[in-house]
Amino acid sequence: SQQGEEDPQALSIQEGENATMNCSYKTSINNLQWYRQNSGRGLVHLILIRSNEREKHSGRLRVTLDTSKKSSSLLITASRAADTASYFCATDSYGTYKYIFGTGTRLKVLA
Amino acid sequence: EAQVTQNPRYLITVTGKKLTVTCSQNMNHEYMSWYRQDPGLGLRQIYYSMNVEVTDKGDVPEGYKVSRKEKRNFPLILESPSPNQTSLYFCASMGRPDEQYFGPGTRLTVT
Numbered sequence: 001s002q003q004g005e006e007d008p009q010a011l012s013i014q015e016g017e018n019a020t021m022n023c024s025y026k027t028s029i030n031n032l033q034w035y036r037q038n039s040g041r042g043l044v045h046l047i048l049i050r051s052n053e054r055e056k057h058s059g060r061l062r063v064t065l066d067t068s069k070k071s072s073s074l075l076i077t078a079s080r081a082a083d084t085a086s087y088f089c090a091t092d093s094y095g096t097y098k099y100i101f102g103t104g105t106r107l108k109v110l111a
Numbered sequence: 112e113a114q115v116t117q118n119p120r121y122l123i124t125v126t127g128k129k130l131t132v133t134c135s136q137n138m139n140h141e142y143m144s145w146y147r148q149d150p151g152l153g154l155r156q157i158y159y160s161m162n163v164e165v166t167d168k169g170d171v172p173e174g175y176k177v178s179r180k181e182k183r184n185f186p187l188i189l190e191s192p193s194p195n196q197t198s199l200y201f202c203a204s205m206g207r208p209d210e211q212y213f214g215p216g217t218r219l220t221v222t
Contacts, residue, residue: 031209042115042201042213043154088153092209097142097161098169099211101154 006089006102014110019076021105023089024069030092032065034074037086037104046074046087051094081111113138115214117202123220124192132187132217134202140212142205143185144169145177147198148216154201160185192221 007022025032031050035043049056049065049072056063062075076083089102115136124130136143144159146169156169160179174196176188185204189196202214 033209033211035211035213040199040216042215043203043211045210045212048209090154090211097159097205098167099144099156099159100170101146101156103151103153 006087006105008105009103010106010108012108012110013079015079015081017079019079019083019107019109021074021087021107023072023074023102025072025089025091025100025102026070027091027100028094029067030094032063032072033090034061034063034072035088035090035101037088039085043088076107079107079109081109083107084109113212115202115204115212117200117214117217119217120215121218123222125222126193127191130189130192130219132189132200132202132219134185134187134214135183136185136202136204136212137183138204138206138212139182140204140206141182143179144203144205144211145175145185145187146201146203147171147196148201149198157187157200192219194221197221 005024033048034046037043047058049063060077065072086104086106088104118133141162145157146154148154155171158177160166200217203211205211
């Protein structure tokens with residue numbers, strides 16, 4: 001298996017703080033995506049970064065990508081209780097549409 | 112409303128009894144995929160389809176079949192379910208740019 005890995009597995013912060021989670025992967029990629037999942041429900045797409053991009057922003061989200069280290073980070077700024085969820089990174093294998101998801105980071109934001 | 116629907120949402124069955132989980136999308140997406148989610152393992156791709164009559168194996172295809180006879184439908188078939196196929200299953204479709212839309216999930220228990 002070529003499972004990606006997220007770090008940390010779980011993160012607990014206070015409302016208003018920033019949350020950073022990391023993802024490592026193993027193969028060359030076309031792009032990397034981050035998804036959010038609320039308690040066993042379907043995943044929701046957050047942001048996509050292409051292999052030739054290094055940083056991308058969307059609202060309170062900032063994603064970085066380092067292809068030399070095969071790693072990415074997701075920063076959520078000024079977190080809210082509603083951000084409590086699991087976050088997954090997903091990569092495609094270069095030249096295919098086969099997707100590999102990480103094991104996820106469980107984020108808990110305390111009000 | 113753009114959506115991916117799955118049926119049934121919950122299913123309890125016995126070993127060896129063939130079952131089908133249906134998946135349908137209304138976004139005219141060419142790409143569809145099935146995943147299973149197990150605790151500690153994240154999401155793993157079972158099969159994906161680039162278009163009608165085109166399917167390919169994901170990371171964990173053993174014990175599953177799929178078919179893609181129409182663009183909007185992508186059923187998952189378990190010919191002879193076993194207890195190790197007890198899992199939460201998600202169907203997804205993908206348009207451009209490479210953003211996957213997930214269904215609400217099907218929780219399958221095989222006894």
